[in-house]
Amino acid sequence: MTQSPLSRQIQLLERILDVTLLERTSRQVSLTPAGRVFLIEARRIVRLSESAALSARRVAKGDAGRVAIGFTAVSGYNLVPQIVAQAERACPISTSNCARW
Numbered sequence: 001m002t003q004s005p006l007s008r009q010i011q012l013l014e015r016i017l018d019v020t021l022l023e024r025t026s027r028q029v030s031l032t033p034a035g036r037v038f039l040i041e042a043r044r045i046v047r048l049s050e051s052a053a054l055s056a057r058r059v060a061k062g063d064a065g066r067v068a069i070g071f072t073a074v075s076g077y078n079l080v081p082q083i084v085a086q087a088e089r090a091c092p093i094s095t096s097n098c099a100r101w
Contacts, residue, residue, distance in 0.1 A: 003011075014021050021035035031039060058064040067087070071080045 010022060017038075019034045019038075020032050021038055023030050023032050023035075055064065069080065069083070
């Protein structure tokens with residue numbers, strides 16, 4: 001009987017890491033302590049990669065990003081506040097993700 005591709009990949013990973021991730025008997029397979037920690041970290045990496053992909057999609061669609069405005073002292077009194085107010089009405093932002101002035 002040949003090993004499944006998944007078993008081969010897990011054994012290859014164990015060799016690369018030089019760690020036993022699974023305790024195998026003829027009746028069961030269970031995670032070792034190192035395997036439990038690896039699983040937690042691997043799941044965290046998957047969540048981060050999903051979050052990175054979502055962030056990239058949002059920026060590409062124009063739903064997220066950053067705007068920098070340069071201005072002179074004179075325009076700062078009247079024109080810039082009007083532009084900023086209009087931009088905030090048109091594109092509401094989450095203040096938790098935004099550094100204001």
